[in-house]
Amino acid sequence: MSPIDTLSRTESEKTAVQVAENITHLVPYSPGKPVAEVERELGITGIIKLASNENSLGPSPKAVEAMHQFALKMHIYPDARSFELSNALASALEVDPACVVLGNGSDDIIHLLGITFLEPGDEVIQAHPSFVRYEAAAILNNAPCHMVPLTSDWIHDLEAMAAKVNANTRLIFITNPNNPTGTIVSQEALDRFFECVPERAVVVIDEAYYEYAANREGYPETLRYVREGRNVVVLRTFSKAYGLAGLRVGYGIMPPDIANWLNHTREPFNVNLMAQEAALAALSDTEHVDKTVEMNEAGKQMLYRTFEEMGLGYTPTFANFIWFDSGKNSRAVFQALLHEGVIIRTGDIFGAPSHLRVTVGTDAENAKFVNALKKVLPLL
Numbered sequence: 001m002s003p004i005d006t007l008s009r010t011e012s013e014k015t016a017v018q019v020a021e022n023i024t025h026l027v028p029y030s031p032g033k034p035v036a037e038v039e040r041e042l043g044i045t046g047i048i049k050l051a052s053n054e055n056s057l058g059p060s061p062k063a064v065e066a067m068h069q070f071a072l073k074m075h076i077y078p079d080a081r082s083f084e085l086s087n088a089l090a091s092a093l094e095v096d097p098a099c100v101v102l103g104n105g106s107d108d109i110i111h112l113l114g115i116t117f118l119e120p121g122d123e124v125i126q127a128h129p130s131f132v133r134y135e136a137a138a139i140l141n142n143a144p145c146h147m148v149p150l151t152s153d154w155i156h157d158l159e160a161m162a163a164k165v166n167a168n169t170r171l172i173f174i175t176n177p178n179n180p181t182g183t184i185v186s187q188e189a190l191d192r193f194f195e196c197v198p199e200r201a202v203v204v205i206d207e208a209y210y211e212y213a214a215n216r217e218g219y220p221e222t223l224r225y226v227r228e229g230r231n232v233v234v235l236r237t238f239s240k241a242y243g244l245a246g247l248r249v250g251y252g253i254m255p256p257d258i259a260n261w262l263n264h265t266r267e268p269f270n271v272n273l274m275a276q277e278a279a280l281a282a283l284s285d286t287e288h289v290d291k292t293v294e295m296n297e298a299g300k301q302m303l304y305r306t307f308e309e310m311g312l313g314y315t316p317t318f319a320n321f322i323w324f325d326s327g328k329n330s331r332a333v334f335q336a337l338l339h340e341g342v343i344i345r346t347g348d349i350f351g352a353p354s355h356l357r358v359t360v361g362t363d364a365e366n367a368k369f370v371n372a373l374k375k376v377l378p379l380l
């Protein structure tokens, strides 16, 4: 061994990275597999991705137009308070602008809630399976996260969640519609839940898929809890129905004192200028959102019919994805679909080994998925 080798080994041992204990429990987020990666790995083209609940219609054309216009302004910093966008959201939602906090995606707000509210000894409650970033916020802040199983119908079990509440409970996450199952909780269930929750706990209602559910019967109105002055944060995003996932704009609506503290903890320029302008334009593009929701409704019905014909169980959805039971190993189904140029999500990461989650796409994408599924399932 040369002196150089010896030196480098000793040096790397000396500098072995020591991270905080809680960080070693973090599982890096596993995003939907990118199209370019599958193209590289399998050498095929024409791949479709129905794995990340994106909007297959693309961004709002008004947002695209705004981005072209504002490209020439990229040498200036964004407005740190996202003044215009916050005000536009506040007036659309009929809340005070002081109730709105913008984030680099709603992920950012989840992160901010963790660092703002959690101290060692505090506890978090979430449903399982549900969105994985809540647990990450808990781990980052040394707070245990209680995972409360969904009911057998894949719905949040709010009674069981309420039973987990104690004096240390600080954050409670309710995902409505839930990801990955597309199910919702009712207004009555939420009202009953709030009767059991102490003031000290902040209840976060994650409505990332709000636009798909808003006009459906049974979907609760939750901003009223904020207006009533409860410690409630409602999360929404421009990533899903508005088709702006790549830009990263999400927001929370909450009582002004909570908003004030999140404004202390967030990065000053957490929403970039292009994102602020595009989101502002997208907000006025109701035509694009309506078209998106319409496409989703038609796609859902077609996929339901297919699952029924194939004898596969599925969960009726309030969002733009469907949770279905392939009856086979979900990893094997996922791999076989990849070879057919279709990327979806396995359920095993959510603890459901034969389930998968597919995003509802355009007619052509849905048809490609259905043909691929019909081809691969009998072979597995």
Ligand SMILES: Cc1ncc(COP(=O)(O)O)c(C=O)c1O
Pocket: 052, 053, 104, 105, 106, 107, 108, 131, 175, 178, 179, 206, 208, 236, 237, 238, 239, 245, 248, 249, 250
């Ligand atoms: C339930 C839920 N919440 C939050 C997010 C994060 O969305 P974004 O950070 O893009 O706003 C997602 C994204 O998939 C989600 O499914």
